[in-house]
Amino acid sequence: MTTLFDDYELTTNLRLANRIVLPPLTRNRATDDFVPTASMAEYYRQRATAGLLVTEGVAIAPAAVAYPRVPGLWTDAQEEAWASVVEAVHGEGAVIFAQLWHVGRVSHSLTQPGGTKPVAPSPIPVVGEQIMTSDGLVPFETPRELETDEIPSVVDQYVDAARRARRAGFDGVEIHAANGYLIDQFLNDESNRRTDRYGGDIEGRLRFLLDVVAAVSDAIGAERVGVRLSPSGTWMQTNDSDKRALYGAAVTALDEHGIAYLHLVEPTIAGAQSVTAAPDAIPSAYFRELFTGTLIVAGDHTFETGTQVVRKGTADLVAFGRAFISNPDLPARFESGLPLAEADRATFYTPGDRGYIDYPPFGEGR
Ligand SMILES: Cc1cc2nc3c(=O)[nH]c(=O)nc-3n(C[C@H](O)[C@H](O)[C@H](O)COP(=O)(O)O)c2cc1C
DSSP: OOOTTSOEEEETTEEESSSEEEOOOOOOOSOTTSOOOHHHHHHHHHTTTSSEEEEEEEESSGGGOOSTTOOBOSSHHHHHHHHHHHHHHHTTTOEEEEEEEOOTTSSOTTTSGGGOOOEESSSOOOOSOEEEETTEEEEOOOOEEOOGGGHHHHHHHHHHHHHHHHHTTOSEEEEEEOTTSHHHHHHSTTTOOOOSTTSSSHHHHHHHHHHHHHHHHHHHOGGGEEEEEOTTOOTTTOOOTTHHHHHHHHHHHHHHHTOSEEEEEOTTEETTEEOOOOTTOOOHHHHHTTOOSEEEEESSOOHHHHHHHHHHTSOSEEEOSHHHHHOTTHHHHHHHTOOOOOOOGGGSSOSSSTTTTOOOOTTSOO
């Protein structure tokens, strides 16, 4: 019977020590110039008993940034700093992928280089929500629609970041196509009203994602590329009139690309929070039928539900996000049946080491 502690061959030459995954968790601990720090290396090292670690969202370009102190991967200094993080994780024997991130309209001209408007598939703002900027919380603005002929240059930014990731020693990259950010904005028909080849029917709305996957795969090999999707998510107003058809087509197409893995956010998650699943939510098990490669699920899993998932085979690997924030030794706690520490939401996104690298392993004082 398969358990969370069984090893797993992710792809050629990439063997995971177990089936427990650290999912991407934005923690805003990089420098003001978006450079990873020594504390970040320590944070990931502490959690490197997971078989697979996926970094927090890593901005692929200055225009890809929404929030303060997120790490980037478009300069030599960032690449060098990431190499130290990777070295710390590899020293513990774990595998680590970098999550490549462009936020699209979930940014603001106060954050954008040159004070320009953020870009998106269509000039449709996120309504009724606010974004933290240098001026405090402000409403989202109407983004600038990307020109058809500038889209390839955004694809190139993913490729450049993927190349840098490999140079820094990362085992691969995860394309962030979930949670309402740029690629998700292209996928869903509420946020994509384009009439060119990147919009319209499902084939058109999938084009940007598949262009990114194809270009990054060409650069570093498809077996080093994962993709994250949130098929039932509507966070940041990425609704679609037929999510089952859209994400069914997306997963089928990704399967043909032979990627390293597909990482699905469960229906009860909206970004970083638990919610009631929508009535049209699609169970992750539906995608198991469509995807023949490695499947990871993330969202509200406990040791018990994660164990069920791998036992039944509805996914191959299970990610634990908030539990890993406050329990750096999560796999050991699972294995020994030890109690879990509660995560402190107040320090999720604050600068400094408090609530970041000061959660002790079980039995050691803080
Ligand atoms: C503090 C925090 C930051 C997050 N940052 C990211 C991120 O950068 N990229 C991403 O795809 N998901 C992000 N997520 C979502 C998690 O990867 C995961 O899907 C979610 O926490 C649900 O899993 P859990 O119930 O095990 O926590 C974040 C979640 C939290 C709590």
